[in-house]
Amino acid sequence: MDLDKEVLSGAVEFIEKYIQPREKEIEVEGLFVKDIFKELGYHGFIAIPFPKEYGGLGLSFRLFVDVSRLIAKHSGTISGVIGAHLLSAFSILIGGTEEQKQKSLTKLIKGELIGSLALTEPNAGSDPSSIETEAKKEGDYYILNGTKAFTTNAGLSDIYVIMAKTDRERGARGMSAFIVESTDENFKIGRQESKMALPGLPNASLFLNDVKLYRDRVVGKEGTGFAIVMKTLDIGRVTTGVGALGLSERALEEAVKYSKKRIQFGKPISSFEMIQSYIADMATEIEASKLLVMNAAEKKDQNDPKFSLYASMAKYYASKVAVDVSRLAVQIFGGYGWIEDYIVARLYKEAKMYEIIEGTNEIQKLIISNYILKEVK
Numbered sequence: 001m002d003l004d005k006e007v008l009s010g011a012v013e014f015i016e017k018y019i020q021p022r023e024k025e026i027e028v029e030g031l032f033v034k035d036i037f038k039e040l041g042y043h044g045f046i047a048i049p050f051p052k053e054y055g056g057l058g059l060s061f062r063l064f065v066d067v068s069r070l071i072a073k074h075s076g077t078i079s080g081v082i083g084a085h086l087l088s089a090f091s092i093l094i095g096g097t098e099e100q101k102q103k104s105l106t107k108l109i110k111g112e113l114i115g116s117l118a119l120t121e122p123n124a125g126s127d128p129s130s131i132e133t134e135a136k137k138e139g140d141y142y143i144l145n146g147t148k149a150f151t152t153n154a155g156l157s158d159i160y161v162i163m164a165k166t167d168r169e170r171g172a173r174g175m176s177a178f179i180v181e182s183t184d185e186n187f188k189i190g191r192q193e194s195k196m197a198l199p200g201l202p203n204a205s206l207f208l209n210d211v212k213l214y215r216d217r218v219v220g221k222e223g224t225g226f227a228i229v230m231k232t233l234d235i236g237r238v239t240t241g242v243g244a245l246g247l248s249e250r251a252l253e254e255a256v257k258y259s260k261k262r263i264q265f266g267k268p269i270s271s272f273e274m275i276q277s278y279i280a281d282m283a284t285e286i287e288a289s290k291l292l293v294m295n296a297a298e299k300k301d302q303n304d305p306k307f308s309l310y311a312s313m314a315k316y317y318a319s320k321v322a323v324d325v326s327r328l329a330v331q332i333f334g335g336y337g338w339i340e341d342y343i344v345a346r347l348y349k350e351a352k353m354y355e356i357i358e359g360t361n362e363i364q365k366l367i368i369s370n371y372i373l374k375e376v377k
């Protein structure tokens with residue numbers, strides 16, 4: 001526990017030194033993102049939840065999530081880069097061979113390499129089993145062809161864990177994960193997407209046009225890709241939930257500070273009961289989000305068989321709350337909330353992303369209701 005406190009206070013110091021003073025440059029201009037990520041790796045923050053045998057710190061996922069919450073409060077961009085990176089590292093930890101873990105995972109954990117996970121395609125989003133990217137076996141090699149959409153960290157990453165069909169007839173068992181390196185021949189990154197928010201978070205398409213990979217690039221065994229990506233996405237749902245939670249906490253903090261300073265009718269607006277009612281709603285919803293997110297992180301640490309359910313609940317609820325809370329924060333700022341110079345306008349736009357990524361909230365509700373419908377006889 002003392003070690004946890006030490007790590008958390010180290011994270012606060014890190015944020016004060018590297019993120020807070022440059023918040024606007026990172027969030028609005030997209031600067032310093034790679035440098036800060038490398039520093040995070042160097043200081044051991046990425047390594048927190050990974051096993052010691054691969055250079056991790058062997059600490060809890062809950063602690064990592066708590067650190068991520070602090071980061072997300074100040075930078076949705078850095079939080080997003082870490083979240084996407086983590087997907088690549090966890091997919092190799094979950095399904096990779098010992099050789100892949102020694103070669104790539106050890107470097108991803110230290111932040112020496114940056115990673116992405118690419119599942120989504122132009123015609124396959126909520127239904128990942130319909131991906132069209134194909135990997136054809138030719139002797140000891142695979143030839144990959146296809147397009148991936150929206151990949152986070154595209155252009156920044158050194159390693160892309162890419163899902164492809166190795167056998168179209170075998171459904172989910174016909175999907176495999178491949179490690180593609182940014183320098184691989186015939187692998188191209190598309191233009192950076194122009195988005196509603198988070199301009200500094202890289203998002204682009206990936207193009208694979210006869211990318212030839214030796215068989216040691218299959219993550220683990222052929223045919224295990226779907227199982228690997230589903231387990232990895234459960235973890236990603238908790239980090240998405242905590243991104244939304246950090247944003248909500250920031251929105252509340254900014255709204256409360258503003259409400260105490262803003263004078264109307266001769267009084268601070270915080271003295272009006274309707275504003276107090278908003279603050280009470282925001283604080284209560286945030287507390288519930290925090291409990292769900294931390295609970296999901298603990299379920300991961302405990303290897304709970306229902307971790308997937310709790311991860312979906314955390315992602316679904318925390319992202320919904322982020323939209324609600326940031327909307328109320330804009331309302332408390334009145335007309336100034338609509339002006340880009342004030343942070344709440346940015347937070348409101350960023351919040352929407354969390355309802356879409358790592359499986360939309362409709363998909364989270366399908367996962368949750370499937371569990372409940374099976375459980376209650």
Ligand SMILES: Cc1cc2nc3c(=O)[nH]c(=O)nc-3n(C[C@H](O)[C@H](O)[C@H](O)COP(=O)(O)OP(=O)(O)OC[C@H]3O[C@@H](n4cnc5c(N)ncnc54)[C@H](O)[C@@H]3O)c2cc1C
Nearest residue numbers: 117118119120124125126150151152357358359360362363
């Ligand atoms: C900022 C950002 C970063 C991303 N990063 C990555 C990444 O790093 N790697 C990656 O692989 N992907 C990434 N994605 C893709 C993301 O995971 C998908 O956008 C998401 O899964 C939804 O897929 P889609 O956009 O194709 O929407 P669609 O699947 O076309 O869905 C459209 C709408 O239909 C609804 N819908 C679909 N099926 C059902 C159903 N059965 N029941 C009810 N409603 C349904 C959806 O909920 C949604 O509202 C990212 C997306 C964004 C916006």
